[in-house]
Amino acid sequence: MSNAVRLPPELVYLPLGEEAIPLLKRGFIPLLPATASGLPWLLPPPAQAAQVRISAEDYLSHMHAEYERLPENLRSLISRDDFLRQAESKRADIEAALVAQRKARAEEDIGKPEDWLLQRFFSDPYCPLAWSYGAGFSGIWLGIDPQYWPDTLFRPVSYQLQRAPRLPDSLCCDPPHQAILAEQRLICARESVDKSIQVGQQRQWLLRLPPKALRMVLLGAQIPRRFEQGLLQFWQQDFRYQRIPLAQMRFNNRDLNWEYQLRPLTRAENP
Structure with a gap:
């Protein structure tokens, strides 16, 4: 009999890699400039070979x-x-x-895309295409319940042929063929977020995450052992998250599909 975890349907999921541990220690999630969010229509245009001319x-x-x-x-x-x-x-x-x-x-x-910050969340934890975003199956997904984050607006993405004409509404429009992602986006004006850090060549803005809004953490099927052990140790030691369940992605041979099994924390799993 399967011991799969039933995932709450109201959660939205934030993919993160190994940066998740230092972020959660400080109680933040990252926000990216809209122009660095990975949305194809916001990527910088290729350099023009000749000067643009008017008629x-x-x-x-x-x-x-x-x-x-x-x-x-x-x-x-x-x-x-x-x-x-x-x-x-x-x-x-x-x-x-x-x-x-x-x-x-x-x-x-x-409006200017550079005046806005966003983060991409996903609603379907069983979607392979969504799991390929960010760190992929080597990362984790933070399961967040929006009702416990009342000052933050999550916007479901509208999948349609034309984008909304103005920002920030246009940041929540994608082509219909991407509807399988079932995305929701957290969008903030850059001027409203005052904390940021430099990560390599990119600046990330930080938004405080209420611990009670974090309801579940999903571990990807290919999570590196070092990252996994570091996460388990951190989970045992931090009183804010100790009662929040960790679930490991597994492939169910019977149903030929994924499931998530509760990951118990034991001393033997510490590095």
């Missing part, structure tokens, strides 16, 4: 407007055609300024 019609419309803005006494000294001919030598600079102006207006309309 000839847009350029002429801008120059006609600039001519009309000249004081009347200057317009009496130079014709519109002469004004355009004199500006032609600076056309590349004028077009570059127009491109920058349009980009600034677009950012003002939709």
Whole structure:
């Protein structure tokens, strides 16, 4: 008879690697800039081989407007055609300024991704594709109950053909073919999170996790022995987490599927 653990359906899961132990010791989870979150549409665009140019019609419309803005006494000294001919030598600079102006207006309309922080959570602990995210099967998943984290908003991802036009709503839109991930995302304005650390070449912001919100920890099927033993030892020693169950991913040959079995803590398992 199987001794599989029944996982609470209301949990959302945060994948972490070996950084989980120092983070939990301090009582935090990491947040990443939206631009470093792994969302494909937020990755930096490839370098452009040539300068972006605007259409000839847009350029002429801008120059006609600039001519009309000249004081009347200057317009009496130079014709519109002469004004355009004199500006032609600076056309590349004028077009570059127009491109920058349009980009600034677009950012003002939709918001800047770099102003937002997010973390990706998953709702289905039996989804192989979701487990491939982050540390994969060599990591762990923190099972968090959102109702015990009342000041934090988890947003379910909307899987649709078009993203929402503005931030932060567009951070919760993905294409329909990714619906199997069943993601929820935690999104915060960068200015609202004041604690951060440098990890290699990347900066992570830290958000305090209430210990009572952590209900379960799932150990991946390929978790390294050293990481596993360090986690078990930490779990025995930290009074905040001692009563929170650890469950090990196992493959059930009978059902040809995964299950999670409760991992008892014993002194013999300490390194």
